[in-house]
Amino acid sequence: MHATLPLLEVTDFPAIQRGKLDTLQVNLGYRCNQQCLHCHVNAGPKRKENMTRETVDQILSFIKNSNVKKVDLTGGAPEMNPNFRYFVESARKLGMHIIDRCNLTILEEPGQEGLAEFIAENQVEVVASLPCYSQENVDSQRGKGVFEASIRGLKKLNSLGYGKEESSLMINLVYNPTGPFLPPSQIELQQNFKEILKKEFDIEFNQLFTITNMPIKRFGSMLISKGEFNGYMQLLRDNYSEANLNTVMCRNLVSVDWNGYLFDCDFNQMLGLPMMNEQRKKMHISTLSKPELDNKSIVIADHCYGCTAGQGSSCGGALEV
Secondary structure (H helix, E strand, C coil), rough: CCCCHHHHHCCCCCCCHHHHCCEEEECEECCCCCCCCCCCCEECCCCCEEEEHHHHHHHHHHHHHCCCEEEEEEEEEEEEEHHHHHHHHHHHHHCEEEEEEEHHHHHHHCHHHHHHHHHHHHCCEEECCCCCCCCCHHHHCCCCHHHHHHHHHHHHHHHCCCCCCCCCCCCEECCCCCCCCCCCHHHHHHHHHHHHHHHHHHHCEEEEEEECCCCHHHHHHHHCCCCCCCHHHHHHCCCCCCHHCCCCCCHHHEEECCCCEECCCHHHHHCCCCCECCCEEEEEHHHHHHCCCCEEEECCCCHHHHEEECCEECCCCCCCC
């Protein structure tokens, strides 16, 4: 795999600082039952990284003594971590709003029996990857059979109340472009998704999040292999919007890796760009105190243009809607 950090380290992206922390995004490990072309984590079935119970407890301890409101669980497939259900139940007892970044096909994996019912019982918000309403496009990006399994997963979650107008159970879908271009209008694409999924499969959901592909890890390596890396970076730069600086997710979110170390975002985590304390040592969740983060400078590189291009991009979709 081609390394992308050397191509991103030198940047003229403007300096930005953190605001008030309200969300912990926790990467429970890089193991996944899928191996998608656009994956910025390079996750897959053969990855061994998994967060331990000790690290989970350290995160829970921090949450208990902080003003964090949301815990956003990601991976890989976060559900493949053996501590997933323990983490969810424990965080819920602390009053947290839990988000599970679910690839939908995990609901059918051996050993995951009752998973859909578990997340519903714990009022977990599901953010589910579905890059298109076309079987051909989804399977070409995510693997043969993924589209049909995803549709079955969505139907299962709908049957439990997810996405229903009268229900408090939230399910939001995620769209990633299939190539080196920016996502279309989130509002317009959401309407298309809602109409087609309802008509063709009787599926309902709450919102569609459009997320720009980051030029790192598997997607970045693919761009380099095809000679498209520089062109894609120029596209991101040409569409830079200063207004998006006010709402980029790194201002209010901290990414925690499977070892408990802190990063300004999940993308920095994948590039190995950790948050550092005043002694220039990596910051760990077990020693973190909230005031350390207030107004702290954010680690930037050229990939940051991906979050500020066009309508903007975050783990909650477009910044301008």
